[in-house]
Amino acid sequence: MTTIRYAHGDDVPALAEIGMRAWEQAVTGVADLNALRDNARLAFLQFLSANWVKVIVAEDGGRIAGWAAREKLDEEITDLWVDPSMQRRGIGTALLAAVEDEMRGADHEAATLQTHARNAAALAFFRKRDYAVSWLSVAYSPKLDRNVESVGLRRQLVEDTPIGYGPGGF
Secondary structure (H helix, E strand, O other): EEEEEEOOOOHHHHHHHHHHHHHHHHHHEEOOOHHHHHHHHHHHHHHHHHHHOOOOOOOOOOEEEEEEEOOOOOOEEEEEEEEEHHHOHHHHHHHHHHHHHHHHHOOOEEEEEEHHHHHHHHHHHHHHHEEEEEEEEEEEEOOOOOOEEEEEEEEEOOOOOOOOOOOOOO
16 A cells, blocks of 8 residues: 655655666666766755655555655656656556645646656656646757757646636636
8 A cells, every 4th residue: 555745854865766766767778877877876865865855755565665856846846756666556646646736735737847758658657647748858968968858748737717707708
């Protein structure tokens, strides 16, 4: 059974390791893992150390299985990572639902996120949950020394209500 809770400061090392394993899975074939691994681990540790209060954790059977975050507490989901060994058990869906509920509670009307264009698993996951592509971009990455294609996704969280008189508004 999956339980959702907010992170604790002492969760940071475990969360960083889950982020690393999921990141490695997501960028395999897109980036040189050996060249980026140390920087990625440091980035996860720094982000989580500074922002653990903004992190939602999923546990499965008492074990941390994944986490999600909104770095600026706005409409953008900046992180959603599920341990590869725990994927396809509904953990990502539970995390996403918790983040979206938090956003609705903060009066955000939509949720947005981005991923690299070759992350087929993430794109399929979010599209299955009613996220639609809202933008595509290509930008040069100095760390990778090449162009990287990114995809922005968006999901309306709150139904638009018509303004005006009669059925359907004006």
